[in-house]
Amino acid sequence: MQLKNFQLSAVKSLFEAMDKPARDIILKSPTGSGKTIILTYFMHQYVQSYRNTVFVWLTPGKGNLEEQSKAKMDKYIHAAQTKLLSDVMSGGFEENDNCFINWEKLTKKGNNALKDSERTNFLEHIEHALNAGLHFIVVVDESHQNNTVKADEIIQYFHTDKIIRCSATPKGIKNAEIIEIPEADVIAEGLIKKMLIINENFPQRVEMENATNYLLEQAYSKQRKIRAEFLSAGKDINPLIVVQIPNKSEKLQDDVERWFETQGVTYENGQLAVWLSDMRENLEGIEEINAPSVAVIIKQAVATGWDCPRAAILVKLRDNMDETFEIQTIGRIRRMPEAHHYGKDLLDSCYLYTFDEKFTAGVKLSLGKGALEAATLFLKNEYKGIILTSEQRTMVTDHRNPKKALLSVAKYFEEKFKTSTNKAENKARLQTAGFEFSADILRHTLSGETATLDFASTDMNTVVITEKLNTHDHGHMYHQKVGKIGMEIGMEYSYMNTIIRKLFDRNFTYSRKILAMEPREVYAFVINNADLLRHTVRDAMAAELEQLTLDINQVSKVPFRIPQSCLFTYDGTAKTQLEMKxxxxxxxxxxxxxxxxxxxxxxxxxxxxxxxxxxxxxxxxxxxxxxxxxxxxxxxxxxxxxxxxxxxxxxxxxxxxxxxxxxxxxxxxxxxxxxxxxxxxxxxxxxxxxxxxxxxxxxxxxxxxxxxxxxxxxxxxxxxxxxxxxxx
Structure with a gap:
């Protein structure tokens, strides 16, 4: 599995947060950012680095999310050890387990999981695991939906000192370590749409006979344009309109159905779908990018766990709803149907049509610059003849070349630390630069008196604690450190380990080898110098290395002309609205x-x-x-x-x-x-x-x-x- 840059960065931040004192870690990730992939990758890497670990992933009750999450981990992490609640009830918890459990099976009245029976009950399984020296880490999925007394009671049973709470809309938890994935990073990787456009090209004064019909007309017209653009590009992708109506609004539902019927969009021909608590039509296969349905009518049913990347347009006909849920709904139209941008504003944006002023304000507040007024601007005639040359990759890949990375790190050591083929001299130079060469594992703590909790400003003494290296006991620690160094540049553990070994281990041949240490010495060197190695490897990827050729063979040159039109986004609330002539x-x-x-x-x-x-x-x-x-x-x-x-x-x-x-x-x-x-x-x-x-x-x-x-x-x-x- 190849993670995107921002996903690797999030994994790195999770590892760093685990070393900090805060119990709660909040992972705030936009809908569509691959939260499950980020977390399952982190969990797999973590259990390989830290022994006696068990992850418990708790999901809300709707939509069998625990089974979906387990299935994703099984799909992407082939060596993962995954379980559902039924597996735990029959076999208990074991080291390296990743257990996916539905909250409501533990908290709802009438469930059997917490009752005495012929099987060991759930709480006893937890107690047995703790007595066996296992350490629980709890992941709370969609945490904004489960901030309850009963939910907290369940978490307390695990006696965990780390809880990872993840949501697109987390609620505040005091003293939490917050990891926020910037929407801009997710957009840059093409997973979600570039922009949410609100009421595109609406005139200053809108005159209409029927507000519902007017909004549906705008949405359906946009759907037809997007569909035509996809077809002209040779792609059979049918964009979906999500129509959100208030609860207890049968008349409004009838109005929506009647309007679509005038356009030939009906339940009978499969082009109209509905997802209400008491009515479901044409939902099977609706997530497929070429499904026949043009629109789906919803209320609140599509809040959690529904993944339909072809959804592109939201018509909001609802009032007075909790803002958290509103933003979740917006998330449903932000995914890209094929997880990449198409280079066309029409296809790379999503659209909201509503006369609900309060909702519009809430969306803008939540998405910030991701939700803006928009207008189509046209190129002035005198600039249509400008032609330049644009260079594009003909073979897009996010993979790094481990051989080039190895050469880059070796050259960077040569330029920064003046290393050469003389191993003894190299050791002296690295020692001078701050590298530690102890055969033991070194830990640091403080000693002294202080009247404040600001240790940095007091005269505390630094105490160095040495621990004899044991390759079995410290193997997990070595794996963890090498994994972190690799994460710094988006390199898998196996490749990063090979780079480390070729540069420093005597048993690996390499012409630019820096040191020739025994394997035990490499363990101690990496563990004791992990931070310094991490920063050095990161800087090596961006450094200007004179002798390193960076020839790119896979480049195509195409004529560039300024686009004839552009989707112009702007802040309509700004005090100055001057035209830039x-x-x-x-x-x-x-x-x-x-x-x-x-x-x-x-x-x-x-x-x-x-x-x-x-x-x-x-x-x-x-x-x-x-x-x-x-x-x-x-x-x-x-x-x-x-x-x-x-x-x-x-x-x-x-x-x-x-x-x-x-x-x-x-x-x-x-x-x-x-x-x-x-x-x-x-x-x-x-x-x-x-x-x-x-x-x-x-x-x-x-x-x-x-x-x-x-x-x-x-x-x-x-x-x-x-x-x-x-x-x-």
Whole structure:
């Protein structure tokens, strides 16, 4: 199973959270982010690193979620040891178990799981496991639905010191360690739609005879357009409209059914479905991307556990509902039908139609910049002839090349620590750099007196505790440390272990071997230097390594033209709504979203600069935008989408904006790949005889500065010049 970058990052954060004092860990992940895959991968890695562990995964009662979750773990983690409640009741808990249990079978009156019977009851199984030295870790799925006294009582039986609570809409728990998966990361990987569009192109004043009919007309028209676009691309994907109606609203249900009947969409021909507590029609196979149903009528039944990636449009005809549930419903239309974007705004967005002002406000509050006003803008005629060359990967892969990663780490050690073929000299250099070479396992604690709980500010003594290495006892710890190092760069344990062994173990041959240690010594070296190795390996992937070739064979060059139209999203509540006249699109506003601070400053600068004739804001994903292909030092291919294409005195410039420098000259850029992107951009500009560079804001001078020739992280160096001095 190949996890996405953000999923690996979440697994890494879960491991780190397990080492922190907080009992509760909250995993807040957007619907569609692959929460089950993240957690099951983490669970599998964890039981291999820590002995005597049992995971108990608790799910809400609706929809047999525990069976779905177990099935996913069985599918993706072939060596996993999974159980349901019935398996626990017959065989008890064992080391490395992953037990999936439905809450309601434990908390509802009348269940048999907690009653005495001829079998050992559930609580006795827990007691036997604890007496055998097993350690429980509890995972609470859809935790917002199970924050009850009875649920907490069940959790207490396990005597766990770690509870992982996961939800798209978690409720506050004091002193919890929070891991939040940014929606932007999930969107960037193509798993969920780029944007939620609310009431697209609605006029300022809407005049209609019937509000329900008006909303259904808009939704059905959009469904027809999306369907046609899919068919023209050779894809048989039938987008689904989800119509949400209030409880006890038979008349409204009749109105919806009658309107669809006028369009030839009926229960009889299979194009209309309904999912209500007392009525279910045409639901079998509705999740299939080419299912015949065009619309489904729901109330609350589709809140949890329903996964229908073709759902793209929500018509909200409901009032006064709990906001948490509302956001869950929005999540149902955000998944991508094939888990990737298509490079077309029409297909990569989802749509909400409603006159419910309170609901609209709630959605905006929850999704932030993910829910915006939108309008279709058209390209001005004078810019339709602009042609550049875009580079695209012809063979998309997220896999790293372990051989290139090994070479990169070896070269990085050579450049940073000056290692060579002399093993004795290498050891001395690494010791000087802070690496520990004890044959024992070292642990650190504090000793002394303190009047406050802020240990860092007191004169406490650091005490080093040594423990004799035992490869059997410390094998799990070694696995855990190597796994964490691998997670830092998205590398599987087996590959990362091979890299470590080739660099440091005498029994593995490699021309650039750094040290030649015995296997026992490698165990101690990795365990004692895990953090230093982790940071070194991560930095090696982004470093500029002169002798490392990064030739990318799988690149196609295609003509790039500015798209004829764009779905323009903006913040309708912003105080200023000025039209940016130099933008290539008619009606482009200063309140454009989503924009970083650097992008905003750059757009305002261009609007006022006489030398700039026109500005195009490039997209950040999709074949319709200008892209340049590059690779990190493990040959992992990436698409780089420069932020802006502008015209300066008749010449085309390509500009990437990044985080600025504070008043002390410290960098605020969080992208460790910026130097590499600069080299890639400069190479592209040279090949096509264009100009450009990277623009960053300097707080001290309050000026935008550009780097065009050689990259530097020092704003005071000659590499950076004031942008207004260049664009004259």
């Amino acid at each position: 130099k933008n290539v699109y008619q009606g482009y506003l200063s309140s454009a979203e989503v924009r970083s601070s650097s992008e905003r400053k750059f757009e305002k600068f261009c609007e006022k600069c006489d030398a700039v004739e026109w500005v195009y804001k490039n997209g950040d994903k999709g074949n319709e935008y200008l892209s340049i292909v590059y690779a990190d030092n493990s040959d992992k291919q990436k698409n780089f989408y420069p932020d802006y294409i502008i015209s300066v005195n008749g010449e085309v410039w390509i500009v990437e904006t990044k985080g600025g420098f504070d008043r002390s000259g410290n960098s605020q850029d969080i992208d460790i790949f910026t130097p590499k992107k600069f080299a890639v951009l400069k190479n592209y500009l040279n090949r096509y005889d264009l100009k450009g560079g990277i623009v960053r804001y300097d707080e001290k001078s309050e000026e935008l500065c550009i780097c065009m020739d050689s990259y530097s992280e020092d704003i005071n160096s000659d590499s950076w010049v004031v942008l207004s001095d260049i664009l004259k």
